[in-house]
Amino acid sequence: MEHLVRSCYKQGGYVFAKKAANLVGDGRVARLASNENPESPSPVAIEAAKDAVLTANRYPDERVDVLVSALSAYYGDYNFVAGVGMDGVIETLMRTLVDPGNTVAVASPTFSFYGIAAQAQGAKVIAVRRRPDFSVDTDVLIREGRDAKIVVLCTPNNPTGNSTSFDDVQRILDGIGGVLFLDNAYVEFSGTDYLPLMRKYENLVIGRTFSKVHSLAGLRIGYAFVPVWLQPFYLRAGTPFTVNAVSAAAAAAALTDRAHAERYIAQVIVWRKKFSTDLKFPVLPSDANFVMVDVRPFTSDEVVEKLAAKGVLVRSCRSFTGLADHYIRVSIGEDWENERLIRELNAL
Template sequence: MPRFVRRQYAAAGGYVFAKSAEEIARENGLDRVARLASNENPFPPSDAAVAAGLAALKEGNRYPAGHPDAVFRALKAVHGDHAFIIGNGMDGVIETVMRTVVDPGDRVVVSTPTFSFYGLAAAAQGAEVVNVPREPDFSADAGRFIEACRGAKLAFLCTPNNPTGNAVPVETVREILDGIDCLLFLDNAYIEFSDIDYRPLMKEYDNLIEGRTMSKAYSLAGLRFGYAFVPDRLLPHLDSASTPFAVNTVALAAAGAALADQAHIREAVAHVRGWRDRFMAEIPLPVTPSDANFILVDVAPLTGDEAMERLAARGVIVRSCRSFPGLEDHYIRVSIGADWENELFLRGIAGL
């Protein structure tokens, strides 16, 4: 092990990134490729968000406000009178929560297969990570999850879930909250693409955090703005643990303007839902029903890597799900992109 490096980082590991569009194009001699691997919004940010971000860039020589009241007012205008924290993407919010509540040796429970960063962030904090497998249809078993949470400090449940796309019913989340003593982090990164609303639960439970991001529906993936609804009693402690100036001036301005432009969100959501229905109907392989802006495709007898490489040769980047713990190695995750990208994918998947 290299000197000074912690054991968990001495070997290969960490978050797995999809190949870049530039790599795929270069390897296959293509002029352009469909980027359907990272659950991005194919639409650019709204005009209002772009204008606000450009104006803020002129103040880039100054630190942002320590407590950016404007963006908190924008969040409350959309969501109502809740307590919020913000961070450098959802990842930054998760890290703040970890620093605030998790001591080395604490148990952190994760419903799997899911976004790998929960386990990575917990391990970085010195926690014991306990994975709770979902059912064969990727639903969450409340009883099994509750049992795993006994003696835990924090638990993670992603809904709609990445990479499976399915959402956990509100009543199942309520059952879990009624049965656990730990804090539950409900990751709602893809919630705008579903019909489910977990926000009323924030008024009922003081052990619930609902994480959100503006990377997906709001088209701000490159600016990294995340936020979370948090219990009032935890807010001052979370603020104390937050990284100073974690969200930059441009992201703050663009996020505030994007929140005020809900028409942009409605357009993006309508686009995703229309194509999601087409994918479900036209993909000639098993597809998991999705409430997100992506779908999970079972490509057996191919492996996820094999399907990914074959589609890349056709100019389509998708995500092999080999790196998701608890998921068998015959799935790919496909984001819903622009019209031309989706058409190219449907032609490619038909030829696998």
């Protein structure tokens, strides 16, 4: 019966980070493969989640008002939508806007789910290559994406870690006819604020997540700033009751604990610099909570296996389309995790 499966799913798909590793002397595994915050969620988020569980016999609010209200209090007067992680936002946005045969242009190499979600809607996906230093060639992206229904740009970019400037994003918005989806999953670590563009452009959607800076990766909660015209159609296209009440309550509460987020941001800034100075392999400049490391003469998979044997999990970048097979992505973890990574990677 495999002939019934759509051709776009007969191979490929999202590649997950390595999950298992040998335990070393202290029995701990350094989990630096998935860009997670190593700290547990904020205590106020945990308490809010506990309270929300008591009402789990009821369907959640379909508009996620508790979260939207908290986002408005935190950011100001913008229009918000939510999803099951950033992936859910991406998927619903594609469902809302893309018809079979439409074009979706993606600045690549980058997060693979953009293409997967676009293919699910029958779109033609154009991977627009970045420059050799992984910066975005705005002229090329505008040319390739001028007639696209959606242009996708991740900044800071996953897995390369570099950001696209405010001015370049504005230039892209001026040059395309469709919607620019700006994935800002890592923006809190970058010091760049793209939100002023929301006041000027009707074709901009900015996606963000609670998975990174707010330590809620396991609750799968993402959100987006959207133009007012798009909000009702996004809600119409979304899966009913997709954001659960526990995740929404925890996320809303997490926004009130700024110290929790600022603690991890400070940790990231310190260790990004330390990785750059202490690792014997070249480390690319990063504005995210991870760095990409060039591990030549090894391949990325070889290094992932060698480090896993020493109790360190990192991400091979081999599966990122258009990226050479000698890069690994390393998340910023706890001090002991980062120290072990430096020791074991340098030992190679």
